[in-house]
Amino acid sequence: MDDRLVVRAQGGDRNAFERIVNVSFDRCHGVAMRLLRDSQAAEDAVQQAMVNIWRDLPRLRDPSRYDAWSYKLLLRACYAEYHRMPHWMPGIDDGVVAQPCAGDDYGAVVDRDQLERGFRHLSLEHRAVIVLHHYLDLPLDQVGDVLGVPVGTVKSRLHRALAEMRAVLEADARPAAAGSTRRPAFTGAAVVEKPRVIR
Amino acid sequence: MTTPIPDDRSLDQALHRWLNDGDEPPVDRPRQIDRIMDHVDETRQRHRLWPRNPFGRRAMHRAGGAEASFGSARAGVVVALTPIKSMGAVVALVAAAALLVAIAQGPATVRLAGAVAPSPTDEALFERANALWSGDVTAVTDVYAADAVRTLLWQDKVERISGSDDIAGQAQLWSAIDRPVPLRTRLPSGAAGEHRYVTVSPAFGGVPCVIWIEDERITRHDCILPMGRMDTPPSFAPVAPDAEVRREAISTLNNQGWRGDLEALEQAASADIIHKVAYDNTDVTHVGIGKYRSIASLDLPPVEKQMPDIDLPAPQGELRWANFGSVGGGTLCVFWAAGEQIVRHDCIVPTRSY
Numbered sequence: 001m002d003d004r005l006v007v008r009a010q011g012g013d014r015n016a017f018e019r020i021v022n023v024s025f026d027r028c029h030g031v032a033m034r035l036l037r038d039s040q041a042a043e044d045a046v047q048q049a050m051v052n053i054w055r056d057l058p059r060l061r062d063p064s065r066y067d068a069w070s071y072k073l074l075l076r077a078c079y080a081e082y083h084r085m086p087h088w089m090p091g092i093d094d095g096v097v098a099q100p101c102a103g104d105d106y107g108a109v110v111d112r113d114q115l116e117r118g119f120r121h122l123s124l125e126h127r128a129v130i131v132l133h134h135y136l137d138l139p140l141d142q143v144g145d146v147l148g149v150p151v152g153t154v155k156s157r158l159h160r161a162l163a164e165m166r167a168v169l170e171a172d173a174r175p176a177a178a179g180s181t182r183r184p185a186f187t188g189a190a191v192v193e194k195p196r197v198i199r
Numbered sequence: 200m201t202t203p204i205p206d207d208r209s210l211d212q213a214l215h216r217w218l219n220d221g222d223e224p225p226v227d228r229p230r231q232i233d234r235i236m237d238h239v240d241e242t243r244q245r246h247r248l249w250p251r252n253p254f255g256r257r258a259m260h261r262a263g264g265a266e267a268s269f270g271s272a273r274a275g276v277v278v279a280l281t282p283i284k285s286m287g288a289v290v291a292l293v294a295a296a297a298l299l300v301a302i303a304q305g306p307a308t309v310r311l312a313g314a315v316a317p318s319p320t321d322e323a324l325f326e327r328a329n330a331l332w333s334g335d336v337t338a339v340t341d342v343y344a345a346d347a348v349r350t351l352l353w354q355d356k357v358e359r360i361s362g363s364d365d366i367a368g369q370a371q372l373w374s375a376i377d378r379p380v381p382l383r384t385r386l387p388s389g390a391a392g393e394h395r396y397v398t399v400s401p402a403f404g405g406v407p408c409v410i411w412i413e414d415e416r417i418t419r420h421d422c423i424l425p426m427g428r429m430d431t432p433p434s435f436a437p438v439a440p441d442a443e444v445r446r447e448a449i450s451t452l453n454n455q456g457w458r459g460d461l462e463a464l465e466q467a468a469s470a471d472i473i474h475k476v477a478y479d480n481t482d483v484t485h486v487g488i489g490k491y492r493s494i495a496s497l498d499l500p501p502v503e504k505q506m507p508d509i510d511l512p513a514p515q516g517e518l519r520w521a522n523f524g525s526v527g528g529g530t531l532c533v534f535w536a537a538g539e540q541i542v543r544h545d546c547i548v549p550t551r552s553y
Binding site for chain 1: 210213220224231238
């Protein structure tokens with residue numbers, strides 16, 4: 001973010017802040033959407049975060065740290081929104097799948113669905129680490145900066161988050177392995193665009 | 200038939216692709232931005248609640264064990280501050296805040312190993328605290344050296360600390376000041392068995408405090424609190440709306456994921472056990488000091504879940520918000536600000552029997 005814009009907004013310049021909102025909205029919305037998995041909740045969280053940013057901007061001492069600071073406020077708003085959300089998970093019921101076809105679009109949708117379900121199993125703290133690292137591409141030390149935790153904690157959270165994801169995926173895989181006709185297990189293939197092979 | 204499960208690298212890649220897939224702005228982006236700006240237009244920035252020199256308008260808030268002997272402070276008594284002059288301008292520093300009190304029944308006391316009066320060591324401690332703020336050391340020591348130290352006494356029954364080393368090892372704090380600050384930085388200890396830490400409480404947006412711990416108990420804390428003159432007189436809400444605000448704060452905190460027992464908190468928030476301090480530039484008034492009651496079910500959120508400020512309804516020209524502070528192991532406070540200065544706080548301070 002342009003430091004001069006931030007300084008102007010700190011001084012109460014509404015137009016400068018509107019430009020900041022315009023510049024950062026998509027990224028913030030993307031983060032909130034990925035964390036909360038709900039467009040309405042994401043919209044509310046981003047709105048609340050932006051209002052909080054505007055309110056507390058005069059307290060920001062170093063304008064060059066705006067990005068990390070704003071992500072911190074955004075995460076807090078997401079946490080708050082998350083706790084207000086009803087905690088149920090709409091399953092994507094794909095019905096009974098007799099024989100998934102190799103390499104078709106349906107397989108990709110199912111894989112995304114499995115990732116979605118695995119991700120929803122994660123706590124918000126674990127989601128946050130994944131989103132900051134894999135979506136915003138922040139290095140681990142900056143993730144720690146945003147989350148206010150040491151790098152070691154970030155690494156352990158990331159590790160645990162991936163382990164939980166794997167556990168969910170493995171649980172999905174078991175019925176298939178037992179000859180079930182339920183959803184095919186995640187292989188990662190469709191998402192990484194490799195041919196999907198089902199024997 | 201076996202179903203392959205991706206290795207970590209594949210899962211990493213899959214997550215990365217999945218998260219970055221279809222990254223398109225919402226279709227009603229302009230409407231959402233308009234909505235945000237509408238709310239922005241209705242929101243006052245929190246200017247000057249923290250002046251540029253954070254210590255220019257502050258005073259010290261201290262709390263010590265029952266053997267503390269600074270000034271005339273005694274258990275349950277709040278001592279008025281003497282105004283402090285800082286460089287140049289006359290800043291009628293004043294009144295501070297306060298915490299705890301009540302020792303109605305003469306509980307066992309905790310003897311402090313170190314003197315409560317300022318000492319070179321103390322000044323060194325506050326230099327450390329000050330360093331966290333990149334503030335003016337001279338201003339801090341001026342404040343500290345003056346009589347403007349508010350001494351309040353901790354009961355012996357306060358927060359139990361499970362192992363001093365655990366404290367030092369805790370993660371960093373979600374701090375409202377703009378950079379991560381170690382939750383508790385260990386300082387040179389005084390007598391054997393006594394430990395000292397400097398920490399930053401998120402109350403007021405970040406209050407540097409030095410915590411004394413002896414026998415796994417907090418026996419004293421010294422905090423630097425924001426002070427200042429009020430250009431406009433506060434208009435405290437009458438008692439009834441006050442209760443309403445408190446209920447809303449508690450309700451909001453619960454809605455935001457605080458796992459405490461609402462009923463216990465409401466009980467704790469009853470008039471006689473809430474800690475209230477109103478402060479202006481000349482004096483401090485305690486309203487309704489009462490004894491504290493155990494909140495056995497208090498279940499504080501992890502540090503990284505420290506709650507953000509929660510805005511509360513306030514009359515025109517005033518601000519109110521609720522916040523969790525870490526002092527005392529977790530304190531629910533409602534703050535009032537008028538004339539761009541904090542003028543009052545009401546806190547529910549957790550106490551536990553052990």
